[in-house]
Amino acid sequence: MNSLQLGLAAAGGLLLLVMLGYYLWLSGKSRPRQPPTAAAVDTHPFEREPTLDIDALDGGFEDPGFVIPAPEKKPALDSLLDVIAPIALDAPVSGDAVLAALPPTRRVGSKPFAVEGFNSSTQRWEAPHAGQRYSQLQAGLQLANRAGAVNDIEFSEFVVKAETFCELINGTADFPEMRREVNRARELDQFASDHDAQIVFVLRARRSAWSASYVQQMATRLGFVPGSMPGRMVLPGASGPVPVLSLNFDAQAALSEDMAQSALRDLTLALDVPQVDRSEQAFTRLCESAQVLAKEMDGIVTDDHGVALPPEAMSVIAAELEQLYATLEQRELSAGSVLARRLFS
Incomplete structure (x- = not known):
């Protein structure tokens, strides 16, 4: 092999090494970035x-250095946000009876449905609890959320659900006027949409x-x-x-x-x-x-x-x-x- 052939062979070998290095670099560059090793992690x-x-x-x-707080207590029904129907009772009712009479689903359409009782002992409104007695009850339906405002059909479903509950606990519900509440729901929904x-x-x-x-x-x-x-x-x-x-x-x-x-x-x-x-x-x-x-x-x-x-x-x-x-x-x-x-x- 003469000097020219040796030179060409050396040049070819060098070119192969350069190409190999380039492809290795390209492969490493395309690989997803990985977490650093323990020794390389910045502790500050x-x-x-x-x-x-x-x-x-x-x-x-x-x-x-946060500690995840415990979930807060479920909020009471509020006239700002809910349709509220007071339920008159002939006599105080037990929490066990209220819980047994609650509907299986606590929603009307996309809106939360809730029943609260006035605790005879604590003199406070609360979600019903077993072992307690309640002198008054109220049913509520949230007027609006990100799914929209309560409409006529949902209000009617609320009335049916609340009346079915009342029949089981011998109570009588006093419902607000539908048109007024639906209009309130639309106004609240518009405000929420504009300020979300x-x-x-x-x-x-x-x-x-x-x-x-x-x-x-x-x-x-x-x-x-x-x-x-x-x-x-x-x-x-x-x-x-x-x-x-x-x-x-x-x-x-x-x-x-x-x-x-x-x-x-x-x-x-x-x-x-x-x-x-x-x-x-x-x-x-x-x-x-x-x-x-x-x-x-x-x-x-x-x-x-x-x-x-x-x-x-x-x-x-x-x-x-x-x-x-x-x-x-x-x-x-x-x-x-x-x-x-x-x-x-």
């Missing part, structure tokens, strides 16, 4: 937190996709915990049972036998404004969570149409939310209150 993730450079979103992102707000940020991968296990690990570092459904994590609140934020990604990836091999290119961060107490500073935490994750995961924050969200856009949203909070409070439907959670559900 909040020491490098980024902040939004806007006055409307001041305040730090505190280490969320659910904010969604999308976090998109710039380059490498993420594995589901990587997303879970990064979210956990910000205080998120597993939610009730696959692909859902939540940030618990300090002032109530409703989570402050939710983080959602593909449920199939979360159910995968090997989550490290799943490939995610986007996830969503969501805030259901009327459901969360104003004191939680939920929008500030939404913005900061999105920016922390974007920085750590090499992503970009966009709206649900893929448009990047600069700090200026977040500032505008923050100002609008302050107006919304004030309006809800004026209507006695403060964000995160029992009534607001019922109406915006």
Whole structure:
């Protein structure tokens, strides 16, 4: 083999090595990003937190050592939100009898149906309990929720359901006038429609996709915990049972036998404004969570149409939310209150 042949062979071998290296690099680049090893995990993730450079979103992102609070007691019927029909009784009735007479389904259409009793001992209205006695009862139907307002048919079904209950406990119901209540339901539904707000940020991968296990690990570092459904994590609140934020990604990836091999290119961060107490500073935490994750995961924050969200856009949203909070409070439907959670559900 002469020198020319040797040179060509060497050049060919070098080219093969270069191509092999390139394909190995390309393969690694396309593989979903994995959680770091234990030695590489930053044990102080909040020491490098980024902040939004806007006055409307001041305040730090505190280490969320939250304890999930116990569910609050079921709210009483309220004339602001419910059709209420008082039920007259010939004599006090036991809680056991009331419970036995309740209908098997506690809904009329898409609206909650409830019966409450005035406890002879505590002198308070409450959901019926066994072993108690009640001198008065009342049946109620929620006027509106996110499924819409009570209509004529649903009101009529409420009357039938309540009268059937009354027959079993020897009571007589006094129903309000249907047209008035249906009009109240429509007005309340219109108000709710005009003042409902659910904010969604999308976090998109710039380059490498993420594995589901990587997303879970990064979210956990910000205080998120597993939610009730696959692909859902939540940030618990300090002032109530409703989570402050939710983080959602593909449920199939979360159910995968090997989550490290799943490939995610986007996830969503969501805030259901009327459901969360104003004191939680939920929008500030939404913005900061999105920016922390974007920085750590090499992503970009966009709206649900893929448009990047600069700090200026977040500032505008923050100002609008302050107006919304004030309006809800004026209507006695403060964000995160029992009534607001019922109406915006």
